[in-house]
Amino acid sequence: MSSQQQEKYEESELYRIRHSAAHIMAQAVMEMFEPGEAQIAIGPPIEDGFYYDFDLPRPLTPEDLVAIEKRMRQIIAGQHKFEKKAVSAEEAKAMFADQPYKIELIEGLETGGVDEYGEPLDEKPEISFYSHDAFTDLCRGPHVEHTGKINPSAIKLLHIAGAYWRGDEKRPMLQRIYGTAWKNKDELEAHLGRLEEAKKRDHRRLGKELDLFSVSPDVGSGLILWHPKGAxxxxxxxxxxxxxxxxxxxxxxxxPHIGRGQLWEKSGHLKWYQENMYSPLDIEGNEYYLKPMNCPFHIExxxxxxxxxxxxxxxxxxxxxxxxxxxxxxxxxxxxxxxxxxxxxxxxxxxxxxxxxxxxxxxxxxxxxxxxxxxxxxxxxxxxxxxxxxxxxxxxxxxxxxxxxxxxxxxxxxxxxxxxxxxxxxxxxxxxxxxxxxxxxxxxxxxxxxxxxxxxxxxxxxxxxxxxxxxxxxxxxxxxxxxxxxxxxxxGGAFPLWLAPVQAIVIPIADRHIPYAEEVAARMEAAGLRVEVDARGDRMNAKIRDAQNQKIPFMLVVGDHEVENNVVAPRLRSEERLDALRVEDLIGRMQKDIEDRM
RNA sequence: GCCACUGUGGCUCAAUGGUAGAGCAAUCGCUUCGUAAGCGAUGGGUUAUGGGUUCGAUUCCCAUCAGUGGCUCCA
CATH class of the missing domain: 3.30.930.10 (Bira Bifunctional Protein; Domain 2)
Structure with missing residues (x-):
């Protein structure tokens, strides 16, 4: 591992790029509103990007995001210098007189000994501003030298979300814009590509594609129906x-699934955990609760x-x-x-x-x-x-x-x-x-x-x-x-052999190979393997495609050659093709892999 | 729960203030094929639900339900 990779994120160039991008975004957002209409909260770099929280007179729309991004590129092109200025708490408060969130942050730094996230600080920090172009923010830095150091084709605003001020649900809900920024366009695209790839592995998507489970609005939210393969x-x-x-x-x-109220009284759940428990059932005048935990039963x-x-x-x-x-x-x-x-x-x-x-x-x-x-x-x-x-x-x-x-x-x-x-x-x-x-x-x-x-x-x-x-x-x-x-x-849905719901699928090339395919499947099933035969009238190519998409570990192609020699032609889902094998040899190989939980 | 967005046939998605269309899937037929989609036909939607506006709503508005991304929460 190079020293480059071991560098702390907080000290890296990417961190400064993202931090600066957050300031530039805040400038672009503030320019959309009349002075005094919009308030800024905090806007730090995060893993893979940055965000900034705003209190605005209206909700932002996806179109706003496009406009903000465009304006950011203009600001970047201006090559505005980031300039730091250390100030006293009084100066800071005067500067941000119309920014209540900033005033609260300054007071936290000044007296409470907490940083912008509410985390305690060991010592009273210096209060500083960072300015670029027409925008000034309370900030400890660091930033890039000037806005032009940010690659305009390596930034992208991703989405708008709600976020409570200081993470406290009793305080105002702010609008947060998430963005991502990289050193160059290739890195940005690689990152967006990774997000796309991640979506393909999302268990909700695979659950549907592989027919593993579902939820039904009529059954209720958060209640899972396991389909045969998932089960x-x-x-x-x-x-x-x-x-x-x-x-x-x-x-x-x-x-059991339910227990009397007195049990949950005794365990303390009704006192400490009731907000997570469902309303009681009435059974002959006694209250019974669905169990949120098993402990009291095991204790009994x-x-x-x-x-x-x-x-x-x-x-x-x-x-x-x-x-x-x-x-x-x-x-x-x-x-x-x-x-x-x-x-x-x-x-x-x-x-x-x-x-x-x-x-x-x-x-x-x-x-x-x-x-x-x-x-x-x-x-x-x-x-x-x-x-x-x-x-x-x-x-x-x-x-x-x-x-x-x-x-x-x-x-x-x-x-x-x-x-x-x-x-x-x-x-x-x-x-x-x-x-x-x-x-x-x-x-x-x-x-x-x-x-x-x-x-x-x-x-x-x-x-x-x-x-x-x-x-x-x-x-x-x-x-x-x-x-x-x-x-x-x-x-990614490609379960190892011992867990795969279908371990092998036999693919006859033409209809005349179906009886042999059935025989192969029967021999494998007799050995305890989970096997299907794709006897549809489709071409072999289509059957292989479907089996690949279903991530079936072994695809066993059988045609004239295999029937004649009493073998199968295995293809693995890795796309590797094995030499033709006798069914008994294949069974032996699969059983060994299953035993080793491969 | 809160903020924002979304909800069109099983799936992915299109379209419009004048009651919806494609691909995949399904069914049927033709094809019998050598390692990731053969061809054709057919059926399938009261556009999530309930209200409202309108001559007319799937399209606009409201509510509800569900989902998505966050926030908060997470014994």
């Missing part, structure tokens, strides 16, 4: 995981008899389907839904078992994800917030230490979210990146110091004393819905 992939994924759970010391349990199983220290650790696992109210605007394909199935488990263990239990579960988690070819995830450790934490501080510290040690031992890079834990315990989260670059949390391993207290969980120790077990809540794939969404995008 098969999910089944295979679950089967693998369930077998691994059994092999790794888990016991499966089942619990633990509590169903007296547990001895000899019984621990206990690991109750369940593919538990939960329902949570999510605000309509956050729903997203399979990634964010209202009904989903967690690969949930609750671990109950003794104090002396706890560190090993954490090691085991993290290893197991990585084992499962890697079983699906996933090796790149972001890990987060969330620690105690002293302001809001339930349970014993010593236990918190021990638990956090165990999590940290486990992460260090497996050598995962992780980010520590100080004080980011929920009130009931520290946790590790693993997140994956989707096709569009968004992060989605899959795995979570979290301690719970609250529920054991509320449900008075105990086991009898070696000394005959009643002790409280450690309780660890964990979901490794997270939810099957989200996991499938990530999995589809990870493979």
């Amino acid at each position: 098969l992939v999910r089944h295979l994924a679950e089967e693998f995981c369930k077998d691994e759970h059994l092999a790794n010391g888990y016991d499966f349990v089942y619990s 199983i633990f509590k169903s008899r007296v547990r001895s220290y000899r019984d621990l650790p206990m690991r109750f696992a369940e593919w538990g389907t939960v329902y949570r109210y999510e605000r309509s605007g956050v729903l997203h394909g399979l990634m964010r839904v209202r009904g989903f199935t967690q690969d949930d488990a609750h671990l109950f263990c003794r104090e002396d078992q706890m560190p090993e239990e954490i090691d085991r579960v993290l290893d197991f988690c990585l084992h499962l994800l890697r079983g699906f070819g996933m090796n790149e995830f972001k890990a987060y450790l969330s620690t105690r917030d002293p302001q809001k934490s339930a349970g014993d501080t010593q236990r918190w510290d021990d638990a956090t230490e165990a999590l940290r040690a486990a992460l260090d031992r497996v050598g995962l890079d992780y980010e520590v979210d100080e004080g980011g834990a929920a009130f009931y315990g520290p946790k590790i989260d693993l997140k994956m990146i989707d096709a569009l670059g968004r992060e989605w949390q899959l795995s979570t391993i979290q301690f719970d110091f609250n529920l054991p207290e509320r449900f008075e969980l105990i086991y009898i120790g070696e000394d005959g004393e009643r002790r409280q077990p450690y309780m660890i809540h964990r979901a490794l794939l997270g939810s099957m819905e989200r996991f499938m969404g990530v999995l589809i995008e990870h493979y």
Whole structure:
């Protein structure tokens, strides 16, 4: 890796280009309105581009975007110098007297010790302006030397979105324009090409094209219908995981979809989580709630008899389907839904078992994800917030230490979210990146110091004393819905052989080859493979095209030559063509790949 | 939930203030073909839903529902 690539983004030329492009865009937008009509908020560079937030007298339209972009190019052509000027807070406020958002930012810098994003600053920063042409912004820089340093054919405004001032939903909704800027036209086009490619991997699109799942407005938003092929992939994924759970010391349990109000009262969900729960059902005068989590049920199983220290650790696992109210605007394909199935488990263990239990579960988690070819995830450790934490501080510290040690031992890079834990315990989260670059949390391993207290969980120790077990809540794939969404995008719909809903399709060249094709398929099916025959009257070329688009791993062409020699001519979806093979040899090869989960 | 945009046959999309058209898919027929689309015919839409404006709405307006991009949220 060259030093160029290791350069910090904040210090790079691209960063200055994008930051400057944001200022130029702000100038273009301000010029569209009378003085005093439009307010500017903040406009930083971001990954691959920049944005700027405005408070404007009317909504922007896509046509405005075109006009703004055009004006930006004119400003660029003017080669206006970016000039910095350090000022006092008083001067700054006088300068931005008609810009309330800027005044708030200046006051934050001056007194509150927070930067433009509301992040705390160590020391009082210098207040400075950057000016170019007729536009001046409160800004710490850096910028390019002059506007002409920006390549006018390497910028593009992408879309308009709403954004709350300072990210606070109680404050005004501003209009944000997102743009992208690069060093030259080729880089811009490469970036736009990557966005196009990413769209092709979008699980919502592939879900339709490969006939995996759908949602129906009549069923409801955020409620997934799994079609046969999608259900098969999910089944295979679950089967693998369930077998691994059994092999790794888990016991499966089942619990119902609803539970009485008093259960959720006791667990605290009605107090802390009610806004995510659906209204209760009335059953003979009793209130029942759809479960948003499985924990209380697993706890009841633990509590169903007296547990001895000899019984621990206990690991109750369940593919538990939960329902949570999510605000309509956050729903997203399979990634964010209202009904989903967690690969949930609750671990109950003794104090002396706890560190090993954490090691085991993290290893197991990585084992499962890697079983699906996933090796790149972001890990987060969330620690105690002293302001809001339930349970014993010593236990918190021990638990956090165990999590940290486990992460260090497996050598995962992780980010520590100080004080980011929920009130009931520290946790590790693993997140994956989707096709569009968004992060989605899959795995979570979290301690719970609250529920054991509320449900008075105990086991009898070696000394005959009643002790409280450690309780660890964990979901490794997270939810099957989200996991499938990530999995589809990870493979771009081209599932490995062991997961492919159709593993091979036999393509007869002419109708007279159909009986042989059927025979080949039957022999393969007898060996446990998932095979179809394309007996349509279309030409072979059309059948191959369809099979390619369906991303079927093996296409087996059979014509006169194959019938005569009792072989098949395999084509892989990589477009590689194999030499003609006897069916038995092909079966052997495929079975080996399946066993190796290729 | 908030801001903006979108909603036309299964899919992708076109068109218009005078009740809609293409390609793919489907069905049928012809073709029987050697590694990414053979040819032809046929059927299929009360233009998301409910109101309003208008002589007339799918087109304009409002509401609702759903989706998309963001923001907020995300035990």
